[in-house]
Amino acid sequence: MGNKSGENTQKAISELEKLFINDLIPDTAEEARELLAQANIDTTDIKQRGREIFRSILAEFDDDWRNIPDEEVKQEPTHILKLKLLESLSREELISRIESIFEQLAAIGGAKAVAGGVANRNLINESKEDLASLLRQLEYLADKKDIGREEE
Amino acid sequence: MTEASKPHQALQEITPEQWDDIIDQLMGFTFNFFTKRLGGDISKAQTPDGNTFEDLAQETVLRVLAGSRKWNPEKDGDLLPYMAGQIKSLFDHDLKSWNARNIESVKDGEQIEDEAPVAFVARPEYTNPETVLIDREDTIEKDRLLEVALEAVQESSNEELWALMEVYLDDSGEYKPRHMAKRLGIPTTELHNIQKRLVRCVQKYVKEKKS
Numbered sequence: 105m106g107n108k109s110g111e112n113t114q115k116a117i118s119e120l121e122k123l124f125i126n127d128l129i130p131d132t133a134e135e136a137r138e139l140l141a142q143a144n145i146d147t148t149d150i151k152q153r154g155r156e157i158f159r160s161i162l163a164e165f166d167d168d169w170r171n172i173p174d175e176e177v178k179q180e181p182t183h184i185l186k187l188k189l190l191e192s193l194s195r196e197e198l199i200s201r202i203e204s205i206f207e208q209l210a211a212i213g214g215a216k217a218v219a220g221g222v223a224n225r226n227l228i229n230e231s232k233e234d235l236a237s238l239l240r241q242l243e244y245l246a247d248k249k250d251i252g253r254e255e256e
Numbered sequence: 257m258t259e260a261s262k263p264h265q266a267l268q269e270i271t272p273e274q275w276d277d278i279i280d281q282l283m284g285f286t287f288n289f290f291t292k293r294l295g296g297d298i299s300k301a302q303t304p305d306g307n308t309f310e311d312l313a314q315e316t317v318l319r320v321l322a323g324s325r326k327w328n329p330e331k332d333g334d335l336l337p338y339m340a341g342q343i344k345s346l347f348d349h350d351l352k353s354w355n356a357r358n359i360e361s362v363k364d365g366e367q368i369e370d371e372a373p374v375a376f377v378a379r380p381e382y383t384n385p386e387t388v389l390i391d392r393e394d395t396i397e398k399d400r401l402l403e404v405a406l407e408a409v410q411e412s413s414n415e416e417l418w419a420l421m422e423v424y425l426d427d428s429g430e431y432k433p434r435h436m437a438k439r440l441g442i443p444t445t446e447l448h449n450i451q452k453r454l455v456r457c458v459q460k461y462v463k464e465k466k467s
Contacts, residue, residue, distance in 0.1 A: 116424045117401050119431045121388050125344055126337050127455045128288040133277035136284030143287060145299060150314050151279050155272065157321045 177244045186243070190236040198235040199228070205242045267321065270335070278336055279317065285340050286313040292389050293347065303347060304354035316342045333433060348385035391459045394466060405454070408461030417457055420450050 130136035140147055177183060190198065230238070270278070287298055290309040294301040302308050307315075316339050319325045325342055332338045387395040396404055402424070409417045423436050430436075437447040 112427055112429050113402060115429050115431070117398060120401050120405055120424060121398065122337070122341065123451050123455050124388055124390060124458075125289075125340055127452070128285050128292070129336060129340055130281050130284040130288075133280045136280040139284050140280070140287060143298065145283070145287065147280060147283050150283065150310060150317070151276055153314065154275065154279050154317050154321075157318065 177241055180244065183240070187236060187240050190239050191233065193236070195232055195235060198232065198239055202235065202239050202242060205239070205246050208246065267327075267335075278339075279313075281336055282316070282339050282343075283310075283313050285336075286310075286343050289340075289343060289347070292392055303350040305350045307346075307350060312343050312346050315346060351385055390462045394459070394462045396462065404462065405458050408458045409454070411461060412457050414453075414457065416450055417454050420447075420454055 130139060180186075193201070286309045290298045290301050294303075298309060300308075303312070316325075320327055320335075320339055320342065327335060327338050329335070384395075386398050388398050388401050389395050405424075406421060409421050419440055420436075423439050424431075428435075433444045433447055437444045440447065440450075442450075
């Protein structure tokens with residue numbers, strides 16, 4: 105072990121121990137679900153509670169697009185019409201508009217959450233319907249915040 | 257950025273779908289952990305303080321999300337291993353406090369010990385926080401882990417495992433995955449694979465020594 109100090113030895117031991125602890129983590133969520141299903145363990149409740157807490161924490165950032173309830177957007181009288189219009193756009197145009205709104209939202213300050221949110225989504229992999237839906241949510245948020253955007 | 261805001265901002269980069277997956281994997285981990293530590297019917301198994309595996313998983317989620325455990329990805333690494341560490345920490349704390357209460361009652365000359373829940377299966381070698389669970393059957397004292405890992409790697413004559421052990425043994429005290437991978441000249445994903453191979457190597461060694 106050479107001249108390794110006692111403190112560093114303890115740290116190395118703790119780090120090695122972590123390997124054996126982490127070895128118990130299922131490699132994938134599918135593997136975990138299979139394991140729990142075989143043991144007849146239902147995770148619905150804890151997931152639901154976790155989701156609620158997760159959402160309540162995100163709610164501290166009122167400019168996060170994930171905090172806009174779908175229902176709120178859908179209740180807008182012109183929602184369906186607006187969504188249809190967006191769905192008629194090309195994928196490239198949808199992505200371009202999404203990025204543009206994200207930039208504007210990020211620029212108004214305190215909107216890191218929004219910028220972080222889009223950075224974490226690989227828009228290229230999203231379906232056209234999802235892109236239209238995301239853009240619809242963002243436009244709704246932009247309107248609420250009086251952010252000017254390109255005319256449709 | 258204040259310390260308090262870090263966990264929230266880091267959590268914001270997780271999508272709700274990713275969050276669901278994390279919860280499932282955390283529950284899977286806690287189930288595995290309880291299976292190893294306590295055995296028996298895990299859906300009913302409890303720590304000495306009466307916590308089920310679901311209680312501990314939920315408590316961890318609450319603490320991490322509420323920020324009382326300040327997860328900082330820069331310092332603590334990925335969320336899931338961090339939460340797994342918190343589960344172990346809560347479990348060990350539960351055991352230690354129960355042990356302490358029992359020791360206290362002996363000190364006072366009282367014969368009555370705390371009653372552990374019936375479902376708590378007393379397997380001292382598995383529930384002692386000072387031991388490391390190598391696999392389902394084998395444990396070793398924590399203080400001997402480094403020594404045993406070295407013996408195992410030496411016996412395996414595996415060069416990549418030896419290189420990994422050298423990183424654990426140097427004096428830098430720096431174990432962040434990206435730093436360790438850099439020292440080994442490999443990608444972080446490959447580091448993870450070598451670490452898994454190290455775990456298997458030690459498990460095999462301990463098992464063979466026992467038999």
